[in-house]
Amino acid sequence: MVEIELKPEEFALFRRYIYEKVGISLSDQKSTLVKGRLNKRLNQLGLDSFRAYYDYLVHDMSGEELALFVSAISTNVTSFFREGAQWKWLESYLPALIASKREKKIRIWSAGCSSGEEPYTILMFLQHHLSDFESWDIKILATDISPKVLSHAIEGSYEAKNVEAMPREIIGKSFEKVRTEKGIHYRIASHLREKVMFRLYNLVTDPFFFKNQFDMVFCRNVMIYFDDPTRHEVIRRFTTVLPKGSPLFLGSSESLTSHRDTLKLLGSSIYQRL
Numbered sequence: 001m002v003e004i005e006l007k008p009e010e011f012a013l014f015r016r017y018i019y020e021k022v023g024i025s026l027s028d029q030k031s032t033l034v035k036g037r038l039n040k041r042l043n044q045l046g047l048d049s050f051r052a053y054y055d056y057l058v059h060d061m062s063g064e065e066l067a068l069f070v071s072a073i074s075t076n077v078t079s080f081f082r083e084g085a086q087w088k089w090l091e092s093y094l095p096a097l098i099a100s101k102r103e104k105k106i107r108i109w110s111a112g113c114s115s116g117e118e119p120y121t122i123l124m125f126l127q128h129h130l131s132d133f134e135s136w137d138i139k140i141l142a143t144d145i146s147p148k149v150l151s152h153a154i155e156g157s158y159e160a161k162n163v164e165a166m167p168r169e170i171i172g173k174s175f176e177k178v179r180t181e182k183g184i185h186y187r188i189a190s191h192l193r194e195k196v197m198f199r200l201y202n203l204v205t206d207p208f209f210f211k212n213q214f215d216m217v218f219c220r221n222v223m224i225y226f227d228d229p230t231r232h233e234v235i236r237r238f239t240t241v242l243p244k245g246s247p248l249f250l251g252s253s254e255s256l257t258s259h260r261d262t263l264k265l266l267g268s269s270i271y272q273r274l
């Protein structure tokens with residue numbers, strides 16, 4: 001592989017573009033990271049400079065190169081039942097949510113859902129805790145900026161090592177075991193897959209067209225790379241789709257310093273809409 005240099009003026013172009021498109025602010029120190037992580041991609045594309053790659057990136061109207069760039073400099077890491085304390089909290093919150101419902105209808109948004117573990121965990125959780133789960137009208141909206149992770153999420157098939165640590169009872173009710181060329185995989189059962197609507201959606205630049213309210217919003221480990229003004233605006237939008245009393249879940253390393261008048265910290269990075 002040819003090692004391609006990233007000049008300061010080239011890095012400045014990426015920095016501005018990425019900030020405008022995804023709200024990620026790259027500090028000067030990130031120049032080495034961009035160079036290191038993107039060199040392979042430039043080689044794959046047969047490009048000999050970062051300036052040429054910049055032109056390629058900005059002219060790709062599909063958004064796929066942008067998603068690839070974001071994946072290269074950030075992370076899609078996720079897992080089933082991630083942030084254990086939040087699921088514990090949800091166990092105690094669920095009876096109140098159920099009691100508040102006149103219609104048996106639940107709507108949840110998993111924003112930045114990566115390869116689907118988060119929205120599917122929500123369904124597994126509800127299936128486990130609602131004895132009349134099948135009689136509920138439950139829909140999860142699951143969105144991400146990356147087409148690659150979304151196609152994995154839609155397929156809903158996971159390696160055994162990512163599934164087998166879960167309780168047997170949950171695995172039995174939620175997955176079908178399938179033999180693939182790559183070994184044993186677990187595929188989310190169709191009665192759960194059909195409750196999730198996966199959509200490509202950029203939280204920073206796509207228009208905010210949501211009119212319906214959600215019973216809860218999960219946006220965990222997504223805004224870690226956003227700067228304060230971007231995070232502020234994304235959170236403000238979430239508050240417009242959350243009815244009073246509803247929870248917003250962030251990642252355990254994330255906390256809010258703003259929106260004190262509309263969101264109250266309940267603990268474990270769970271905020272309640274006031």
Ligand SMILES: C[S@@+](CC[C@H](N)C(=O)[O-])C[C@H]1O[C@@H](n2cnc3c(N)ncnc32)[C@H](O)[C@@H]1O
Pocket residue numbers: 022023070075076077078079082111112113114115118143144145146149201202203204219220221222251
């Ligand atoms: C680390 S994963 C978190 C997945 C899951 N929420 C969790 O906590 O396990 C972050 C995800 O956010 C997505 N993401 C990053 N910036 C985004 C943006 N501007 N709009 C939508 N999704 C974004 C990434 O593509 C990635 O899949």
